[in-house]
Structure formats: C-alpha cells, structure tokens
Amino acid sequence: MIRLGYACSNTQLPSAAGTCRLKNATEEAILNLSRRNLSALKQILLWNRQNGIGLYRISSETIPFGSHPVNRLPWRRLLKPEFSELGRLIRKFKLRVSMHPGQYTVLNSIRETVVAASIAELEYHAELLDALSPDAAHKIILHLGGAYGDKKSATERFIRNFEKLSPSAKKRLVIENDEKNYTVADALSAAREIRVPVVLDVFHHRCNPSLQKQGLLRILELVATTWQPQDGPQKIHYSDQKKGGPPGSHSDSIDAAGFKRFYRCIRHLPLDIMLEVKDKEQSVLKLYRRIPTLDLKNNQQHKFQAFCRTP
DNA sequence: CCGCGTCAAGTTCAT
C-alpha cells in the first residue's frame, strides 16, 4: 500500500506559514499569526481528506519564531483548543503528519551556540507534534548536518548531541540522506547507533550515491529495517532534478512517467512517499490521475489504516 | 497599492 503526500502548503488554499519580521514580532503578532496558521492548517487537512491525501508535512513556521527567544508565549496552552481539534481531525481521518526543520538546524555543528539553537528548534518541533498527537509515527525529519571536512567526527558529534534531546524529540527523530555530504550508507550507520529510522530520499540518493552494489529495492529493504512498529510505515522522499537547474535542485512538478516506472518497482511495499516539488498537491493529483490505484478515495481505507497506529 | 528586495538562523561551493 502506497500513500502520497506533499509539503507545507497547498497552492489553492491560504498559507499556513504566515510569519513576520523579527522587529515586528510582538507577542500579539505571534499569537495572531499562529491562530491564522492553525486555522489554515485545518483547512488543508480537511482538503487533503476530501481529496484522498493521507500524508502531509506541517510547516516549521506554524508558530512563528517557535524556538527563538523573542517568542516567550505559552503557545501550547493558549492554543490548546485549536491543537485539540486538529488532533481529533488527524486521529479521525488517520492522517499522518511530519515536520522537517530547515537548513539552520545543524545538530552536529562545531559551534555550541548553533547546537543549542538546533536543540531548541527540535524541541519546538516535538512540542508542536505532541500538541497534536502522542503517536510517534508523526516524525521530525532531519539531515545529519555539516561535514566540516571530517564526516566521522561530525557523525560522532551528531550522536552525542542527539542524546541531549528530550524523549519526545528522540522518539520522533528520523535522519535523511542528503545530496552533498551524507549518503544513505552514512545515514544508516548513524541511525543504527542511536536506533532511529532513516528516510531514504530517492533523488538525493541519485545525486550522492552509496551502496552501489545494491539495487534501489535492496536499499529500500535495508532502510526498512530501521523502522520499528511504533514508527509507523516506512517513509521516503521523492523528487526530480529541475531541468537546466543546478544539480540537486527540485523540479516544479513530478515527472509522471518517471514516477510510474519507480512505482512499478515498489508498489507491493507499505510506503509513505513525500513528494518534494513546487506544485505541491498538484503533483499528487496528477499521479492519482495517472495511477488511479494510488488514490485513497478509490481504495478501502482499512488497508492502510492497518499500518497506522492509533494513539 | 504594488513590486521586488529582504528576511532569525548555517554550511558548502562557485566565482
């Protein structure tokens, strides 16, 4: 059973990532923006449900300056009704959500201030997901970080700093291979040490390959061993190279023919596939048209519900 | 009112 999802925004609906400039970041502005973002998030999740989309990445900007000292709001308490309603929605419709901190979250930095800010950012992500659901299948996906010319000691630093995270952040953390520094093999060896799952980014893997004796299916199997029952179904990321763009940049839309070839190889697996493209939900709908069995509206929901843990 | 330069934050790589 395959499910598709998209990241952070819907091209047809109001943004759920409204923010403001630091100099305007009063508590009132932050609270208003947070309310607006949670309301927009609700509309997106409802839209997803109506359109048979069970997977979605929540924007890191949902609570503006979520981990920044300027934000001293007890936002989780103030917005408890909103979070409860969203949580009910997610449970009722068996939706799966995730988050993906941006490039400034570098848990293995050589600078202590950067590590501290990264831990704060990860704790913010964990707290937001906790406010929605205690289910550990709602993940925080992170890259290993910088290489600093010495991946071995950089990875050791990542592992040391991971140990400083709260239980909630730890149970949600997943590491992803990247297009420059850390291959799938690198991510797997780090993940085995700290017992977290790995998200295989198929496109990054093509840019920055490893385990070249193994086919993609065998690599998916290897990565699958890092996912435990409480982690939910294995997740992967899928995107295409932007034509004429710099290597590693994401295309505007998913190439349906290419995806169809990929799908034929993996359709027997229980995978949640996050598409990373500019046109967001449009690519999901396009693939639903090309591959109707993917459309959850055409599917018996209980099939994939069996793979979802109920909290 | 609109367009486009800028935005909290880090790291890497090209020029």
Add this chain to the structure above:
DNA sequence: ATGAACTTGACGCGG
C-alpha cells in the same frame, strides 16, 4: 572575499 543555493515563500518598505 563574496554571495548563491539548499527547506520556501511571504513580508513589508519605498516608490
């Protein structure tokens, strides 16, 4: 040394 690119738009100032 400087700046673009990567997750990504959206803010909001200046004309």
